[in-house]
Amino acid sequence: MAHWYDHAIIYQIYPKSFQDSNGDGIGDLNGIRKRIPYLKDLGVNAVWLNPVFVSPQVDNGYDVSNYFAIDPHMGTMADMENLISDLHQAGIHVIMDFVLNHTSDQHPWFQDAIKDPNSIYRDYYIFAGENNQRPNNWGSFFGGSVWEPDPAGTGQSYFHLFDKRMPDLNWKNSEVRHAMLEIAEYWLNKGIDGLRLDAFIHVGKADLRQNFPTLDNSSEPVIAEPFFANLPQVQEWLRPFCEKIKQDYPDTLLLGEAASASVNLAVDYTTKRNHLMDSVVTFRYFTDDESHVDPNFPAAYQPKPLDMDAFKENQAVWQQTLAGISQPTLYWSNHDMARLRTRVAHNDTQARSLAMLMYLQRGIPIIYYGEELGLQNLLFDDPAQFEDQNAAPFIQAAEKAGKTEEEALAMMNATHKMPARGPMPWNNEQYAGFSTVKPWLDGKRVSRVSAAQEMTDSDSMLSFYKQLLALKKEALFEEGSYYLLATDEKSYVYQRDYQGQSAIVAVSLSAEKTQVKLPTGYTTEKLVAGHYQLKDDVLTLMPYAGVVLEK
Numbered sequence: 001m002a003h004w005y006d007h008a009i010i011y012q013i014y015p016k017s018f019q020d021s022n023g024d025g026i027g028d029l030n031g032i033r034k035r036i037p038y039l040k041d042l043g044v045n046a047v048w049l050n051p052v053f054v055s056p057q058v059d060n061g062y063d064v065s066n067y068f069a070i071d072p073h074m075g076t077m078a079d080m081e082n083l084i085s086d087l088h089q090a091g092i093h094v095i096m097d098f099v100l101n102h103t104s105d106q107h108p109w110f111q112d113a114i115k116d117p118n119s120i121y122r123d124y125y126i127f128a129g130e131n132n133q134r135p136n137n138w139g140s141f142f143g144g145s146v147w148e149p150d151p152a153g154t155g156q157s158y159f160h161l162f163d164k165r166m167p168d169l170n171w172k173n174s175e176v177r178h179a180m181l182e183i184a185e186y187w188l189n190k191g192i193d194g195l196r197l198d199a200f201i202h203v204g205k206a207d208l209r210q211n212f213p214t215l216d217n218s219s220e221p222v223i224a225e226p227f228f229a230n231l232p233q234v235q236e237w238l239r240p241f242c243e244k245i246k247q248d249y250p251d252t253l254l255l256g257e258a259a260s261a262s263v264n265l266a267v268d269y270t271t272k273r274n275h276l277m278d279s280v281v282t283f284r285y286f287t288d289d290e291s292h293v294d295p296n297f298p299a300a301y302q303p304k305p306l307d308m309d310a311f312k313e314n315q316a317v318w319q320q321t322l323a324g325i326s327q328p329t330l331y332w333s334n335h336d337m338a339r340l341r342t343r344v345a346h347n348d349t350q351a352r353s354l355a356m357l358m359y360l361q362r363g364i365p366i367i368y369y370g371e372e373l374g375l376q377n378l379l380f381d382d383p384a385q386f387e388d389q390n391a392a393p394f395i396q397a398a399e400k401a402g403k404t405e406e407e408a409l410a411m412m413n414a415t416h417k418m419p420a421r422g423p424m425p426w427n428n429e430q431y432a433g434f435s436t437v438k439p440w441l442d443g444k445r446v447s448r449v450s451a452a453q454e455m456t457d458s459d460s461m462l463s464f465y466k467q468l469l470a471l472k473k474e475a476l477f478e479e480g481s482y483y484l485l486a487t488d489e490k491s492y493v494y495q496r497d498y499q500g501q502s503a504i505v506a507v508s509l510s511a512e513k514t515q516v517k518l519p520t521g522y523t524t525e526k527l528v529a530g531h532y533q534l535k536d537d538v539l540t541l542m543p544y545a546g547v548v549l550e551k
Helices: 029-034 036-042 077-089 108-115 120-124 174-189 232-248 263-270 308-322 348-359 391-400 405-415 451-455 461-472 475-479
Strands: 010-013 046-049 066-070 093-099 147-149 157-159 194-198 253-257 279-281 364-368 481-484 491-498 501-508 514-517 524-529 532-535 538-541 546-550
Touching: 029 036, 029 077, 036 077, 036 461, 046 194, 066 077, 066 174, 077 093, 093 174, 093 253, 108 120, 120 174, 174 194, 174 232, 232 253, 263 279, 263 308, 308 481, 348 364, 348 461, 348 501, 348 524, 348 546, 364 461, 391 405, 451 461, 461 475, 461 524, 475 491, 475 501, 491 514, 501 538, 538 546
Parallel strands: 010 046, 010 364, 046 093, 093 194, 194 253, 253 279
Antiparallel strands: 147 157, 481 491, 491 501, 501 546, 514 538, 524 546, 532 538
């Protein structure tokens, strides 16, 4: 059975930063509605909305306190229903971010659990230990321990993989699994077309008595990922959830966030016989080159170039392993990483070439809002703006190692996820057309790119993306086979074939002119970034240039 998402081109919208419609400095649902013509003109056919549920906003909406209501900063339920309807009228599908591993500590379930140790909701969460002793040495992704003392004073602790105000749900409890299914189906009944299942790989946990082994047998918290990521229970517990959704809403896209999943786990999660996801997002595509990391302070926010040799290998492995199984997701940026134009691309030509390289492969493109403009990370001048408890210690350690505060801040601005969540620049007015007041997230803009100026420029990044997405919709690039050609480290070249059609996508990864010997007959130019020459099947690419050639 064919599904709409077999041909999906997804545009990720961070609602708080896309368009403010009511002058409070925070993007909202009616702001998104206002920009539907822009989305349609761009050529996408689906949007993924980061969470819009009621939330205390400890983690920008990923801490949900009411799954059945829209956060007032975002609008009303009527606004959401109108947005779904208007997007559908424009031929655009709606994918909602669904947070199923944890809730806010303000959620009524958790509030009842800590008010009454005998509450039925106590078992909706993970409480363990006694006498105020942590059950194990596992560390939180947000720093410190995964354990926080029970506010009820029982001597137990509750489990949180992320912020301490975001307690993990106990998926071992069948009532939790049933409740989360009810929430998902509530929104599907509203007419949404897909769910992005946030952090689903973490719903299973190992024996809570088990410390993660360390060389010094220290009790200091350590990220014990093998004990709370991709455990067998994940598939066991998610299968009935996914099966019921597919039974009731067969055309629903289930897109799983599987950050640390290997390619073989991706097969398990997406093969049809397992009745789980349709596709997964992995962070395994990107391997950093750590050869120039300064060992005298933490590596986390030190800029590291992308290891292109490892990247080519990763892409080839994921493409070939998932062939005939599922479509990989294709992305360069999202809300959890620095932007493409900041993190990888040295200039606009390279940004175009890398977009061509990624999105014309087999799979589902996911474009992070503003990427189509060449948007870069904001520049913050205050460590508090990162909303990260590790920011100040990093800067202090860098200063101790001989860096200035400005240099340390520059490193964080180049690598951190928060500066990548800046307001969408619609024009070059005071607040970039995003709002009439100071935005919720404010920082210096690196460049003055805007949608307004790029819409009227046939040579702009936006115009390039429109051409690229139009090309992606051709059967050759949607359904064709994929084969990575053997080239040196200076280029990335692959072939797509479908029913007698064939194309070569060739991209320079080098700051120098580079040559590639192509198979015979590829002479018709379909898309180009930068400059190239072709003579006797020898392709010469200028620095960071790229081209698509068909037979």
